[in-house]
Amino acid sequence: MFVFSNLAISIDGKIATASREHFPLGTPADREQMQVLRKESDAILMGATTLRAFQKPLLAEGASKQPLNVILSSKLDGISPSWAFFTSNKIKRLIFVGASCPKAKLSKFKKNSEIVVLKKPTAKKTLGVQMAEALEERGVQRLLVEGGGAVMWDFASQDLIDEYHVTVTPRVLGGTDAPTLVDGLGLKPDQVVNLKLEQCRVLKNELYLIYRKTGKRGRKLADL
Ligand SMILES: NC(=O)c1ccc[n+]([C@@H]2O[C@H](COP(=O)([O-])OP(=O)(O)OC[C@H]3O[C@@H](n4cnc5c(N)ncnc54)[C@H](OP(=O)(O)O)[C@@H]3O)[C@@H](O)[C@H]2O)c1
Numbered sequence: 001m002f003v004f005s006n007l008a009i010s011i012d013g014k015i016a017t018a019s020r021e022h023f024p025l026g027t028p029a030d031r032e033q034m035q036v037l038r039k040e041s042d043a044i045l046m047g048a049t050t051l052r053a054f055q056k057p058l059l060a061e062g063a064s065k066q067p068l069n070v071i072l073s074s075k076l077d078g079i080s081p082s083w084a085f086f087t088s089n090k091i092k093r094l095i096f097v098g099a100s101c102p103k104a105k106l107s108k109f110k111k112n113s114e115i116v117v118l119k120k121p122t123a124k125k126t127l128g129v130q131m132a133e134a135l136e137e138r139g140v141q142r143l144l145v146e147g148g149g150a151v152m153w154d155f156a157s158q159d160l161i162d163e164y165h166v167t168v169t170p171r172v173l174g175g176t177d178a179p180t181l182v183d184g185l186g187l188k189p190d191q192v193v194n195l196k197l198e199q200c201r202v203l204k205n206e207l208y209l210i211y212r213k214t215g216k217r218g219r220k221l222a223d224l
Pocket residue numbers: 006007008009014015016017019020021022023025046047048049050051053072073074075076077098127146147148149150151152154179180183
């Protein structure tokens with residue numbers, strides 16, 4: 001399966017303010033680019049915090065077939081089945097939940113969504129690997145990860161992202177607690193993921209970057 005991500009960042013690497021409310025960082029041109037990428041995907045994944053902020057389906061406008069909408073949440077806390085995300089008849093939904101999610105909670109979402117309970121992660125079967133395998137089993141060939149930073153960590157830390165689409169927007173958000181492109185525990189110097197710049201496009205005040213996976217990790221950049 002091909003995994004690609006698309007997020008907009010401020011010049012200080014943040015994807016949202018510390019309050020984590022929804023607001024688009026980029027311009028309409030960035031949102032147009034987002035639509036192009038959505039149309040190239042079979043499934044779009046977002047984390048529960050992004051869903052809590054947005055509450056709506058992730059649509060590929062004008063596409064003949066909508067990508068499967070996928071969310072990841074440990075226990076579905078603070079998420080309501082009455083949100084447009086769950087009631088929209090435009091999309092199909094898949095919810096990944098953690099092993100400790102109470103069964104009673106799941107029953108509220110079963111009517112409108114497929115639910116996959118993830119196993120406790122191991123070194124080989126991390127959550128990212130489990131999600132990729134489950135989606136592949138359902139015919140997903142191109143997975144678009146739209147964030148936020150916590151979900152990005154589940155994929156990026158395992159070097160599961162083939163292509164990073166990053167829009168650098170002319171903003172400074174600041175905030176130690178504001179989410180960044182990839183959050184999580186962070187990698188040790190010998191494990192850092194090294195990428196190759198594939199494309200750099202300038203449009204007015206925004207930079208559109210595409211970085212590709214090299215499969216190389218660690219401190220050395222020279223032999224890329
Ligand atoms: N600028 C952009 O392009 C962009 C794109 C996307 C999002 N955003 C913004 O980013 C913010 C959200 O980012 P975020 O990093 O805080 O959150 P996030 O990645 O959207 O979601 C985090 C949540 O996902 C679930 N999750 C993630 N990893 C998990 C794991 N390994 N096991 C179980 N559950 C896991 C947990 O859900 P539970 O809490 O339910 O357990 C966790 O709290 C929002 O403000 C959103 O608007 C910006």
